[in-house]
Amino acid sequence: MSDLPPVDPPHGEETPDMAAAELALGLLEGEERAAAIRRVLAEPGFARSVERWRDHLAQLFDLWPAVEAPDLFDRIERSLDRAPDAPVAVLTPTPRPPSKLWPALAGVSSLVAAVLLVVLIARPVPVPPAPQPRQSAPVVTAPAPTLVASIDPTEAGSAPATAVFDAQAGAIRVTQAKLVAADRSAELWVIPADGTPHSLGVLRERGSTALTLSPENRARIAAGAVLAVTVEPIGGSPTGLPTGPVVAKGALAPV
Template sequence: MSDLPPLDPPEGDGSDEALDMAAAEFALGVLDGDERAVAIRRVLAEPGFARSVERWRTHWAQLFDLWPAVEAPDLFARIERSLDRPVEAPIATLALAPPIRSKLWPALAGLSSIAAAGLLVVLVARPVPVPPAPPARPAAPVVAARAPTLVASIDPETAGAATVTAVYDAPAGTLRLTEAKLVGADQSAELWVIPADGTRHSLGLLHARGGTVLTLSRDNRARIAAGAVLAVTVEPIGGSPTGLPTGPVVAKGALAQV
């Protein structure tokens, strides 16, 4: 038994057992292909599913810390020892009565001699064809390593507001976010990335409806990494006029690799 506390049940936002199981598989990294694509779309579209994924990711991380790696047993030595054992006589042979065996073995030996002589004649009389050279196999295409997916749950500071989920598409250099209802109609919600050096860099403005897709500059793409923090501040309409945050932080969350 481990010292790991039991996993808290999913929050009561309509999630059922099937949703929580899909979130666990996505957080563990066992989904691939179409299943992985569906799970990423659900993270963007369903705040409850995104929270469940984050909850499972934290749970798996504790398990990995508690269970050290175990080296696989050496099976080759066991196989070699089993090959050195003497071959036991078949049960059917042992069960034959002595009179039957005395007649059966000479007959089988005679048939084997005839078959061997016939095979020898065929091999001597028939020339052995030279097998054609195997065709050259084309070189396997080099598959580029897939960039890891980064996801963040940007949690609001105000109780009752919806969590904003962000998914970074490294090949396209885009950041996709769910709708952000974090500020009033006479204000703008501006997204910032805070890398390890603690300096805030603007990524763009968020939409209150329909979600947001931000195409990042080359410099900001280099700042998007696991552990970097995404923060949302309240700014005047059109964003910060100074290039730095002018209003309070209303939501934030760290990027994590999936």
């Protein structure tokens, strides 16, 4: 009998759970062992009972007496030195007490297996990074050339005007030029290759004029297209087509 203190059953139980003792001793195998380990993970009371059993059994290491190996070599030498007619001594090994080491080692291995199982279950599974979309090489487009036109008056004595088209801004700027009388408006037109004039807007009476073009008129501004200025009523042509004479014109060319 062991003089160790008995293992108290968990609170609320009249008798100890023998499955906890069997798991601590390493006596369970197969499905019974797996079921006991699941209970360790799911039932805190059962896990504490297993731990108490293991603490209780671990104290047996302090109670194991040291056992010396039998002196077989001396007995063998004595048998070799005996007289020829002396009876042969039968070497009977000293019986060894049953070892308690293996059950203890089994209990320790059970504890290690339970800890590893808890670590594997509790450890979060790393999420593989999402594949990055393949980025295509950026398409590099050459900037559109700047177009310039010298709008020369049809009558001598008037100063020419200069028109500059900014493709990125989609606007055309015309320098100051006195091309019509004060009671009229100077309207700027673009005449593409098809020969049909399209209004770009009315020029200011004083100072330079910046006109923001519609997408359709931007497409019509190209090298070789003609810019023309006509005399129109105040505010521009009421018909959408030139109504007065052309007083200045010039072709667009890249700089």
